[in-house]
Amino acid sequence: MIQLSRSSPVPIYYQLAEALREQIESGALKPHERLLSERELSESYNISRMTARQALSKLEVAGYIYRRQGSGSFVAEPKIRQGLLGLSSFTEDMRQRGLSPGARVLSIELVSTNADLIRRFQAEANEQFVKIERIRLANGEPMALEFCSLRHKFCPGIEELDFTDRSIYETLRERYNIYLGRADQTIEVKSASEYEAQVLNVKQGTPMWQMERLTYLEDTRIVIEYVRSTYRGDRYTLYAELDRRER
DSSP, X not given: OOOOOTTSSSOHHXXXXXXXXXXXXXXXXXXXXXXXXXXXXXXXXXXXXXXXXXXXHHHHHTTSEEEXXXXXXXXXXXXXXXXXXXXXXXXXXXXXXXXXXXXXXXXXXXXXXXXXXXXXXXXOTTOEEEEXXXXXXXXXXXXXXXXXXXXXXXXXXXXXXXXXXXXXXHHHHHHHOOOEEEEEEEEEEEEOOHHHHHHHTSOTTOEEEEEEXXXXXXXXXXXXXXXXXXXXXXXXXXXXXXXOOOO
C-alpha cells in the first residue's frame, strides 16, 4: 500500500506518481498490467480525482504508462537505454537488446548542389548526396524518425537498395568496403511536431530526443554521413558511464 504524506511539502500527485514509478521500475507492476483508475485511486488514497489524474498524466508523459480509451491506464514496456559513448547503428543496438529492428522507408532521393549538405560535408559545390528518410522500428513499433545523408561518390548505387530491413552501416561495410571511425554528435530536447507525432504514433508535443551526427571514415577527416534522428522520449533514455577525474 502506497503511503502519502499530507504534511510533506511535496505535492500529493507527485508523491503518488513517484511511488507508482518505483513499483514499475522494481517490477512490482508488470508491462501491460492495468493500473487503478482515477476513481479507484481517488477512493483508495482519499484524494481528489484531479490529483489522481495529475499523477497518471505525469507518468504518461514520462513514458511509464500508456492509456487506452475506455479501458484505462497500463504499464508501458521498459525504456530502451541508449549509450552515448559508442558508435553503432540502430540495427545493432536493437539486436543487442533482443529486439527485431526494421524500418519504413519514406523516401530515397539523389540530390546535388545542396548548400547545407555541402557545408556540413565540406564537399565540392557540384557533389551529389543520397538522402534517406526512414521510420525506425523495434518489434514493429515506431521508435525514431531518421534523415540520413551520404556522399554518393563513396557509395554509388546505394539509392537503388531497399533499406526496409537493411542496415546502412552494414551495407557500407559489406558492399562498399567502407569502415567508420568516429562521429561528432549533438543531442537536444524538443517537442514532437505535428508530422513527427503522426509518423511516430505519439501525441503532438511529446518530449523527444533530437540527435545530429557527422560520421567520419576510419582514420580520416572525411565526413561520410550526416544524420538527424528524432527519438521518442517516452521510449528512450540516454546514459553514459563516467570516470572520476582529479581536477
